[in-house]
Amino acid sequence: MRGVAAHILSLLVRQGSTMAVAESLTGGLIGATMTVPMGASAAFRGGVVAYATDLKASLLDVPSGLLDREGAVHPDVAAAMAAGVRAVTKSDYGLAVTGVAGPDPQDGKPVGTVHIAVCGPGDRLWHRDLSLTGDREKIRRETCEEALGLLRGVLEANLGEHSG
Amino acid sequence: MRGVAAHILSLLVRQGSTMAVAESLTGGLIGATMTVPMGASAAFRGGVVAYATDLKASLLDVPSGLLDREGAVHPDVAAAMAAGVRAVTKSDYGLAVTGVAGPDPQDGKPVGTVHIAVCGPGDRLWHRDLSLTGDREKIRRETCEEALGLLRGVLEANLGEHSG
Helix, strand or coil: CHHHHHHHHHHHHHHCCCEEEEECCCCCHHHHHHCCCCCHHHCEEEEEEECCHHHHHHCCCCCHHHHHHHCCCCHHHHHHHHHHHHHHCCCCEEEEEEECCCCCCECCECCCEEEEEEEEHHHEEEEEEEECCCCHHHHHHHHHHHHHHHHHHHHHHHHHHHHC | CHHHHHHHHHHHHHHCCCEEEEECCCCCHHHHHHCCCCCHHHCEEEEEEECCHHHHHHCCCCCHHHHHHHCCCCHHHHHHHHHHHHHHCCCCEEEEEEECCCCCCECCECCCEEEEEEEEHHHEEEEEEEECCCCHHHHHHHHHHHHHHHHHHHHHHHHHHHHC
C-alpha cells in the first residue's frame, strides 16, 4: 500500500492540495499508511480516529440525529465524517471510512459492511460502499486499500479536469 | 505489538477506564495497533493524528506560544497533546507521541528524537524521552512500541495502587 500512498502524495503535491483522514474501523491504519513515505508532510495534514460513535459527533460534527437514526455504519455517516475532517483540519480533501470489522455485527449491519467517502473542494462528494469478506484483519486492510484507491481515482480524475 | 495492545485493553477494562491517542510522527500507527484486538471498543475511544504542527494547536489545544517557542518536538508538547486528547475525547488516559522520523531533522531536533507522554486521571503525567536510531520505518515502529510500553507500565502501577 505504500506505493499507492506515495502516488497519492505526489498527485496532491502536483495539485497544491492537502488531505486528512477520518477513521473508524481502521483505527489509524490509513493515516499510518499515508505517512510511510518520506516527505508525507507536504500534503498529509492528519486526521481524527473516531472509533467510539460519540466522537464522530463531537470531533467531526456528524449530526447526532443521523447517528441515532442510522447508527455509525451508513453511507451518510461516512460522507459527514469526510466533510467534517476536511473542515476541522482545513484540508482540501477529507477521506473517511466507517464499517464493521467484526467479529460481531454492529448497529444491525453485518461484518464486512464498509462505507468510504471523499469530500473535496466545493464540498463535492465521492462514495464507495463495500461488502467485504474475511476476518477482522483482512477487512481492515482491504478497507484501507479501497479507501486509498477511491482517493487516488478522485485525484487522477481531477488532474485530468485541470489539465483538460 | 498486538500482544501489548490486548494486554493494555484488558488492564483498562479491569479498571473501568478508557484511552485515546494523539499521534504525530506515527501518523495513526498506535491507534491502528490498539484496534487490532477484537473488542477494542470496550476501552479504546479514538484520537487525533496531528501530523501538521498547526493541528496540534487547533485540535489538541497545545499552546501556540509553546509551539512557536520550542517547535513541535518537545517534551512539553507531548504532555500537552496527551492532556488535550484526553480532554477532547473525554477519556481516562491520553497517550501522545511527537518526534522526528526523518529522513530530515525538524525544528532543529535530530532524526530519532521522540517524546512520549501519558496523561491520566487528575491530569497526572508520565514522560519518556528517546533518542532512537535507524530509518524512518524503524523509528516509527519503535516509537509505537515504547509508547504502548509506557502506558502499560502506568496502568500496571495504577492497578497495584488500587489493589493495595
